[in-house]
Amino acid sequence: DAGVIQSPRHEVTEMGQEVTLRCKPISGHDYLFWYRQTMMRGLELLIYFNNNVPIDDSGMPEDRFSAKMPNASFSTLKIQPSEPRDSAVYFCASSVYWSGYTFGSGTRLTVV
Amino acid sequence: GNSVTQMEGPVTLSEEAFLTINCTYTATGYPSLFWYVQYPGEGLQLLLKATKADDKGSNKGFEATYRKETTSFHLEKGSVQVSDSAVYFCALSEETSYDKVIFGPGTSLSVIP
Numbered sequence: 511d512a513g514v515i516q517s518p519r520h521e522v523t524e525m526g527q528e529v530t531l532r533c534k535p536i537s538g539h540d541y542l543f544w545y546r547q548t549m550m551r552g553l554e555l556l557i558y559f560n561n562n563v564p565i566d567d568s569g570m571p572e573d574r575f576s577a578k579m580p581n582a583s584f585s586t587l588k589i590q591p592s593e594p595r596d597s598a599v600y601f602c603a604s605s606v607y608w609s610g611y612t613f614g615s616g617t618r619l620t621v622v
Numbered sequence: 623g624n625s626v627t628q629m630e631g632p633v634t635l636s637e638e639a640f641l642t643i644n645c646t647y648t649a650t651g652y653p654s655l656f657w658y659v660q661y662p663g664e665g666l667q668l669l670l671k672a673t674k675a676d677d678k679g680s681n682k683g684f685e686a687t688y689r690k691e692t693t694s695f696h697l698e699k700g701s702v703q704v705s706d707s708a709v710y711f712c713a714l715s716e717e718t719s720y721d722k723v724i725f726g727p728g729t730s731l732s733v734i735p
Contacts, residue, residue, distance in 0.1 A: 514665075541721050553666075553711070553725045560721060601665050610656055611723060613665030 516602050516614035523621055528590040531617045533602030534583055543611065544577055544587050545601040553601075559585065592621045624649040626712050626726035634732045635702055643697040643729050645686075645712035653714040655679075655688050655695040656723065660709045669697075669710070702733045 515534040523529050535542050543558040557567040562579045570577070574593070579585040589596055599618050603611040629644040647653065654673045658666040670679030675690035686697045695712060712726040 552727050555722070558722070566722070603665075605721070610668040610671055611658075611666070613667065615663075615665050 514602055514604050514612050514614035516600075516617050518617060519615065521617060521619045523592055523619075525593055525621055526591045527621075528588065529592045529596075529619060529621075531587040531600050531602075531619070533585045533587070533614060535585070535602070535604030536612055537583065539604035539606045539609075539612070540582075541605045542579060542585050543603040543605075544585070545603065545613075546598045547601060547616070548598045556587070589619075592619075594621045597621050624653070624714065624716055624724055626714055626724055628710075628712050628726040628729050631709075631728075631730040632732055633729060634734065637704055637733055637735050638701045639733075641697070641699040641702045641706075641731070643710055643712075643731070645695045645697065645726060647693050647695065647712070647714050649693075649714055649716060651716070652690075653716050655686070656713040656715070657684070657686055657695070657697050658711040658713060658725070660711065660728070662708070666711060702731075704733045704735055707731055707733045 517532045540561050544556040546554045556569045557577045558565055559579045577587045597620050599616045601613050601616045603613045605611045625648045627646050656671045657669040659669045660666045670681040672679040672688040675688055678687045684699045686695050709728045709730045711728045713723050715723045
C-alpha cells in the first residue's frame with residue numbers, strides 16, 4: 511500500500527485566497543483525521559471522520575475552515591479565505607480499529 | 623480530562639548513549655498507549671504500542687512498558703544512533719473512545735556523533 515497520500519506537499523498562497531488540501535487514506539481504513547502542527551501550538555486535531563461521516567469537528571478553528579469526505583478514498587480540507595495565521599503543516603491520518611494512526615507526509619501551507 | 627505529559631526537550635545525547643524519554647498520562651479506565659516518531663520533514667509514524675497494563679511495546683530497539691500503577695509509559699533505548707534524531711510523541715487512546723488519540727507535546731531528540 512502507498513500509505514496516506516496528501517497533496518500538495520507545499521502550498522504558498524496570498525491572504526484572502528481559497529486553499530484546498532487533499533488526502534487519500536489507506537484503503538480499508540474507516541477513520542480519517544485532519545491535524546494541524548505549529549511550533550507554538552503543537553499538534554492539534556481539527557476534525558475526524560468515521561465511514562465518511564464527520565464525528566467531531568470541535569477543533570476546527572473558525573467557519574473559514576471546512577472539511578469533506580465524499581467517499582472512502584478522498585477527503586478535502588478547505589480554508590476560505592486564508593489568513594497568515596493559518597500557516598502550518600497540515601496532516602491527514604487514517605486508521606482502523608486499534609491499529610494506531612498512519613500519517614501522510616503533510617502539506618506545508620504558507621499564507622503571505 | 624485525559625492528557626499526556628512528556629519531559630521537555632530538546633534532549634541531546636552522544637551516539638551509543640542510553641535514552642529515556644519520560645511520559646505520564648491521565649485517563650480513566652484502561653487506555654491504549656503509543657509512541658510515535660516524527661523525522662524531519664515527515665509525518666508521524668507509529669513506533670510502538672501497548673494495550674494493557676504490564677504490556678511491553680518494542681520496535682527498532684526502542685521499548686516502553688505500560689505501568690498502570692504509576693500511569694507511565696517511558697520510552698527507552700539502550701544505544702542511540704544519529705539516525706534516531708527526531709521528535710517523539712507519547713499518545714493515548716481512551717478505552718471508551720479508541721478512535722480519538724490524544725498526543726503529548728513531543729520531545730525533540732538530537733544524537734551527535
